[in-house]
Amino acid sequence: MERAVVEEAAKKSALVWVRGPEGPARALWHVWHAGAVCLVGDGPDEQPFAGLGLADGARATVTARSKDKGGRLVSFTTLVREPAPGSEEWAETVAELKGKRLNAPDAERIAERWARECRVLRLTPAGGTEPLPDGSLAAAPLPTPATTRDRAPGSLPKLLLRGRRAR
Incomplete structure (x- = not known):
């Protein structure tokens, strides 16, 4: 029964949280294929795996979320495998x-x-699957060079509302 829950949750969600042997969990897009969560990354224009420790043969924890509500459905332990480029398994994946x-820049x-x-x-x-946590698993955001603006100007709400009244 657990296997069916894992498969169904991974198929329905386009995003999973992956926690490797190192670092915090990270949200990654994936595809469920042939009984595994399939990922591509660590290259230009692709999602980063750096800091997760996802080496061939390592273990990782995958958390699938609900597609409609975004809440945690199931967490399960996985074995990481990196097929060799050009192999039959790699080509299928x-x-x-x-x-x-x-939005791939070079789809062909x-x-x-x-x-x-x-x-x-x-x-x-x-x-098997891991038990669902009792409390919050909220974590501090990862460091980033991105910044937010200062407070919004006081006149901004007036400008936004004025545009709606004109319609």
């Missing part, structure tokens, strides 16, 4: 990932770029 990759040659510059990973469930 990339074929599935290509169909879900949005994406498999060549992934083979040359990126890592393709398969996270296969290896064990």
